[in-house]
Amino acid sequence: MLTSYILLFLLLLFGAFGVVEYARHQRRARSIPIRIHVNGTRGKSSVTRLIGAGLRVGGISTITKVTGTYPRLILEDGSDVHIHRRGDANIIEQLSVVRLAAERKVSALVVECMALEQQYQRITERQMIHATIGVITNVRLDHIDIMGRTLPEIASVLAETIPSRQHLFTAETLISDVLQNYADKKHATMHVSTEESVSQDEMKGFSYIEHRENVSLALAVCQHLGVDRQVALQGMYTAIPDAGVLRRFVVGAFGKQLAFYNAFAANDPDSTFLVWKRLKEESGLEGTRIVLLNTRQDRMDRARQLAELAGRKLNPD
Structure with a gap:
């Protein structure tokens, strides 16, 4: 009988700790004024880095977290730090990134979505990031065994990270109407950018082969947050690219x-x-x-x- 009481006490103790820690995380997340959650099939890491670089040069203290070729943190000064993992990648690590950003009192956190499964994408956005800006780079046929075998099916999964009553930015044009429907359901304002808004001359400033649609999308987000277009572009030129860039x-x-x-x-x-x-x-x-x-x-x-x-x-x- 005593053992049962001890086990019950421990369960209640762990439960109470979980409730307290959850409340702490919510306060940490809300203390960061700008929270940007970057999702999509391709280009997530590049767009995350580009947005972060544009915001920093525009005077907005920003921490960026990418999970592209290698998991990295880009700090306020633009320094690129490797993330040391214990075991496999897990969406729980997003909690520590939010904690770090809150402790350093940055104005913006730009995070690349880690999740593939629909329920985990939902949890990441609704319980962890609480984005003020959602980004869906594009919708393409990838991870079809997990996300679906058609573009609308994949879009329905990616749409889990559209923040309620906030803003969604995307460079997806083929099925933008599908994303618009999901944005409407969440009372989010959708902004569609196109590669034509960035000239070939402007692309010459990159030391590697970047995609115009990525740059256009990142610029749209930066301009929405008050950063001058040319200022943001100059910051993007000097940003450290992902190891897997073209x-x-x-x-x-x-x-x-x-x-x-x-x-x-x-x-x-x-x-x-x-x-x-x-x-x-x-x-x-x-x-x-x-x-x-x-x-x-x-x-x-x-x-x-x-x-x-x-x-x-x-x-x-």
């Missing part, structure tokens, strides 16, 4: 000049095709063209999609 490398071998484009981060068929199309338009991809696919045994659906893309659309030599 880059061009030229090496000499066998008496030839070989150009290698690292596009491994575009690991869904739609994004891969868009990169291929863009490179053909801008550089012509002259000479013998070779496509190297990096597939994973635990992502067989994606491997089949990429193999079909290479054989039917890319048509390498």
